[in-house]
Amino acid sequence: MQEQGPSESELLQNRREKLHTLQQRGIDAYGGRFDTTHQPGALRKEFAPDLEVKIGGRMTARRVMGKAVFFDLSDFTGRIQCYVNKKEIGDEAFELLTDLLDIGDWVGVTGKTFVTRTGEDSVHTTTITVLSKSLRPMPDKFHGVQDREIKYRQRYLDLISNERSRDIFVTRSLMVAEIRRYLQDRGFLEVETPMMQDVPGGAAATPFETFFKALNQPMYLRIAPELFLKRLLVGGFTKIFELNRNFRNEGLSRRHNPEFTMLEAYWAFSDFEQMADLVESMTCHLAEKFCGGLLIEHKDDEGTVTRTINLARPWKRARYGDLIQGVAGADWFTLDTAAKKARCKELHVEVSEHMEDHEVSQQVFEKLVEEKSFDPVFVTHVRKELVPLAKQNKDDASVVDVYELVINGQEISPGYSELNDPIVQRERLEHQAGDETQKMDEDFLLALEYGMPPAGGIGIGIDRLIMMLTGAESIRDVVLFPQLKKK
RNA sequence: GGGUUUGUAGCUCAGUGGUAGAGCAGGAGACUCUUAAUAUCUUGGUCGAGGGUUCGACCCCCUCCGAACCCA
Numbered sequence: 025m026q027e028q029g030p031s032e033s034e035l036l037q038n039r040r041e042k043l044h045t046l047q048q049r050g051i052d053a054y055g056g057r058f059d060t061t062h063q064p065g066a067l068r069k070e071f072a073p074d075l076e077v078k079i080g081g082r083m084t085a086r087r088v089m090g091k092a093v094f095f096d097l098s099d100f101t102g103r104i105q106c107y108v109n110k111k112e113i114g115d116e117a118f119e120l121l122t123d124l125l126d127i128g129d130w131v132g133v134t135g136k137t138f139v140t141r142t143g144e145d146s147v148h149t150t151t152i153t154v155l156s157k158s159l160r161p162m163p164d165k166f167h168g169v170q171d172r173e174i175k176y177r178q179r180y181l182d183l184i185s186n187e188r189s190r191d192i193f194v195t196r197s198l199m200v201a202e203i204r205r206y207l208q209d210r211g212f213l214e215v216e217t218p219m220m221q222d223v224p225g226g227a228a229a230t231p232f233e234t235f236f237k238a239l240n241q242p243m244y245l246r247i248a249p250e251l252f253l254k255r256l257l258v259g260g261f262t263k264i265f266e267l268n269r270n271f272r273n274e275g276l277s278r279r280h281n282p283e284f285t286m287l288e289a290y291w292a293f294s295d296f297e298q299m300a301d302l303v304e305s306m307t308c309h310l311a312e313k314f315c316g317g318l319l320i321e322h323k324d325d326e327g328t329v330t331r332t333i334n335l336a337r338p339w340k341r342a343r344y345g346d347l348i349q350g351v352a353g354a355d356w357f358t359l360d361t362a363a364k365k366a367r368c369k370e371l372h373v374e375v376s377e378h379m380e381d382h383e384v385s386q387q388v389f390e391k392l393v394e395e396k397s398f399d400p401v402f403v404t405h406v407r408k409e410l411v412p413l414a415k416q417n418k419d420d421a422s423v424v425d426v427y428e429l430v431i432n433g434q435e436i437s438p439g440y441s442e443l444n445d446p447i448v449q450r451e452r453l454e455h456q457a458g459d460e461t462q463k464m465d466e467d468f469l470l471a472l473e474y475g476m477p478p479a480g481g482i483g484i485g486i487d488r489l490i491m492m493l494t495g496a497e498s499i500r501d502v503v504l505f506p507q508l509k510k511k
Numbered sequence: 512g513g514g515u516u517u518g519u520a521g522c523u524c525a526g527u528g529g530u531a532g533a534g535c536a537g538g539a540g541a542c543u544c545u546u547a548a549u550a551u552c553u554u555g556g557u558c559g560a561g562g563g564u565u566c567g568a569c570c571c572c573c574u575c576c577g578a579a580c581c582c583a
Contacts, residue, residue: 034555035521035537089549090542109543127536141544164522164535166547171522173578185522278580374582498579511577 039159042124046154051120053157058132065102071145073137079104079147080132080155082184085165088122094146095121097131100183100190105146106133117152127165128158128184176506189501196490196502199310203287203486204267206306212263212289217252219245219269225465226250226413228456230273232282245271250413250481251468253290254442257479258471262292267486278498279434281506285486290442294480296414299439300402300427303482304339307400307489311335315493322495331398333432333492339400341427347403348385351392356385364388382407395433402427412452412462414440415478432492439482446472 046053062070064081081097081104091110096103110118125131132153140146163169168185175182175189182189204214222241224231226248236243249266256264267287274280291299311318318335349356352367359367361381368375368384373391375384393403405423408416414424425441443449449472453464490502500506 038537085546085548087545087548088542089545092543092545094545094548096546105546107544111543140546142546144544144546146544161521161536164524166535167523169522170524171518171578173518174522176578181522376583509577 035161036159039126039157039161042126043157043159046124046157051154053154055132055153055155058153058155060132063101064097064099064104067137067147068102068104068145071137073139075137076134077137077147078132078134080130082158083125083127083129083131084162084184086121086125086127091118093118093121095131097133098184100194105140105144106135106149107138107140107146108149108152113150113152120154121152125152125154126158128160128162129154130156130158172500173508176500176508177511179504192490192494192496192502193504195314195494199314199490199493200267200285200486202310202313203306206309207265207289210263210302212265212291213261215253215256215261215264215266216268217249217256217266219271221246221252223251223463223465223467225463225468227270227272228462232271232273247272248286248483249288250483251465253288253481254476254479255468255471257290257292257442258474258476262477262479263290265289276507278500279488279491281487281499281503283507284499284503287484287486288481290479290481292477292479295441295478296404296425296427296439296480299480299482300339300341300429303429303437303439303484304337304400307493308335308337310489311493320493320495322497331432331495334399335431339402339429341402341404343405344389344403344407344423344428345405347393347401348388352388356388382409386410394430394435397430398432400429400431402429408452409456411438411440412456413443413449415443416448432488434488434492435485436488436492437482437484439480442476442479442481444472444476444478 043053058080059078060080061076061078064079067077067079079097081099083095084098084103085096087094093108095106095108097106108118108121132155133147133149134151135147135149138146138148163174163181163185165185168187169175169178169181175186183193208214220234220236220243222243224244224247226246227250229247231244231247234243234245235241248270249268253264253266265287268285269283270286271283272280273282276282289299289302291302308318311320318337320333320335321329322331322333324330345357352371356364356367361384364381364384365375365379368388371388371392373388375387379387404427405417405420406426406428408414408422408424411424411426414426417423417425427439428435429437429439443452446469450469453462456462487499487502490496491499494502496502
């Protein structure tokens with residue numbers, strides 16, 4: 025990461041020499057507290073002329089024109105232009121700006137707001153304070169960092185130079201805050217449960233293993249908080265949520281990061297249908313508040329709309345079996361496994377020989393339904409073997425009372441009528457299907473025996489939700505520091 | 512794990528089997544309303560790493576290290 029060709033050290037040397045000159049003149053190049061009145065972008069939003077202001081930011085552009093200089097100060101809120109006139113500010117400060125500061129340095133200014141002749145809201149600068157000298161050259165001022173590897177490994181350079189990236193992460197933060205507020209306003213209590221667990225339960229996934237020396241025992245990073253949140257239902261915490269990281273020791277892809285953010289919420293005396301309503305209304309609330317409405321446009325780099333997601337309510341609800349029959353034929357479920365696999369070949373769905381019957385159906389679902397569903401659809405009546413922690417349907421014992429919400433071609437949220445019968449729960453965990461095996465957590469089953477109220481529960485994959493709402497193509501574009509292989 | 516693409520100046524990108532190019536950034540000096548400021552001059556490279564083929568390799572071949580996309 026630190027290859028220094030001769031030319032780079034020349035660039036570095038330049039900046040170090042300027043730093044040296046600053047220090048010789050008794051100027052602190054790494055200043056301290058600087059009480060600002062505004063943030064750069066915020067000042068621009070609430071701009072009024074003739075305000076005395078004090079702002080700090082990174083100098084991201086400088087246009088020197090003889091005895092006048094324009095420069096931009098930026099931070100995550102945006103940028104504001106500053107104007108300096110040599111006669112007004114004095115030779116020393118002018119020279120500081122033109123000869124000793126570089127693009128990339130953190131700078132504080134005081135001055136009075138005004139509008140330039142060309143109509144740009146600006147700060148007529150009267151003093152300049154060095155806040156931090158940057159010793160490295162900035163990325164291309166126009167294109168920003170394009171190299172994916174640099175964007176992810178040195179995210180700060182991406183954030184400095186790409187407004188689009190900055191916007192996504194600001195929006196993500198605001199959305200997460202809004203989700204918390206939305207749930208709190210409806211009586212949900214935010215809780216924190218263990219991320220280090222001795223039985224990694226609540227989902228079917230490979231955990232990360234670690235070791236706790238003091239207790240001389242292995243521990244696992246959680247793959248889901250579910251079983252602890254249910255213990256809290258037993259404890260009388262009847263409306264709760266947790267919004268934090270889960271860890272799954274599986275592959276990296278455009279839609280998978282080993283640590284990802286999950287919202288789980290539980291609502292006693294509710295059911296999966298009411299939880300579906302909650303997710304639907306909350307998602308629409310976010311879209312209306314941050315995306316300008318319920319039509320979400322995804323664009324490519326040229327700004328051409330590549331996909332439009334329509335979140336208009338009510339969202340479609342459809343049975344798992346019906347959706348599969350819709351793409352694979354009405355007779356699909358009358359076929360034996362071999363015939364199903366033959367049908368898959370016709371449909372250009374790849375299946376492997378060792379797949380069990382329900383896995384073949386699931387494959388058809390993923391390839392022909394899930395990946396092609398962009399507008400929201402709640403998939404209901406899912407086979408019970410796939411979902412051991414949900415209540416069985418009263419009319420059809422082979423399915424469970426759950427939804428799987430698909431938007432943007434991805435599963436974004438499951439919701440259950442939570443299974444609260446301790447005896448049935450034990451049986452269901454003992455008779456799980458195929459790979460979807462969850463660990464038996466005796467302590468959880470013990471808690472259930474004390475009585476868990478009937479409840480609706482949801483999970484929402486926050487990263488995928490943010491992708492859907494911001495139009496990000498990859499999970500790496502909504503996770504600040506995605507996992508990459510060590511270089 | 513497999514396939515495809517990819518790695519060239521600090522950044523954004525060209526490039527040809529015959530000793531490496533542009534724009535921006537950087538340096539010099541000019542310029543008092545610019546905004547991808549402008550115009551002039553200019554520094555800067557182990558072409559991801561290591562092997563091989565060749566009189567000669569950034570280019571062709573092999574191995575390795577990253578990254579992106581697709582598949583498992």
